[in-house]
Amino acid sequence: MQSNTTRSTVSPVLRLHDWITRIGYWGAIGALGAIVVSYVWEVAMRYLLDSPTSWANDVVNYLLCALVFLALPEVTRARAHIAVTVLSDLAPPRVAPYLFSLINILAFASCMFAAWVSGDENIRQFVRGITTLANTPIPQWWISVFITYGFLGSALYFLRAIFPSQALDLESEGLSLTKLG
Numbered sequence: 003m004q005s006n007t008t009r010s011t012v013s014p015v016l017r018l019h020d021w022i023t024r025i026g027y028w029g030a031i032g033a034l035g036a037i038v039v040s041y042v043w044e045v046a047m048r049y050l051l052d053s054p055t056s057w058a059n060d061v062v063n064y065l066l067c068a069l070v071f072l073a074l075p076e077v078t079r080a081r082a083h084i085a086v087t088v089l090s091d092l093a094p095p096r097v098a099p100y101l102f103s104l105i106n107i108l109a110f111a112s113c114m115f116a117a118w119v120s121g122d123e124n125i126r127q128f129v130r131g132i133t134t135l136a137n138t139p140i141p142q143w144w145i146s147v148f149i150t151y152g153f154l155g156s157a158l159y160f161l162r163a164i165f166p167s168q169a170l171d172l173e174s175e176g177l178s179l180t181k182l183g
Contacts, residue, residue: 057137
């Protein structure tokens, strides 16, 4: 059991992580809406006014990346990602929690490594001024930073799953995503 002092110190950090994840999730929803609007606009301009846009496909591609990686931490938090549980299901009940922790440690390490590689690439893209190869070029780090965010946020949820006593339940805190919508 952990002390109230430890819990009161950790809880604000976990709440901040959950809050950032919730904002990212709503950003993913906004990106999906913007993708729909961009495609409808492109179709209307192309087929109704015979004047296709030069930017719609680029915007959709950029937003698709943002959508996936903005939603990734929420998917991980909710444990809604695809999981192959055959090992933990077949393990003896005494061993299963340790196996579950090991899987979370490996997932944490994998996501942290991906976030580190992506973050390093974000810095390289920023320093070198690399832009996208598109009709409407923009700085490439504007897009790839979402990859870093997604992997880092997910890594932190895997870390939290390793130490369930540190977990903060969104529902008990009144922070349900369904209640916000």
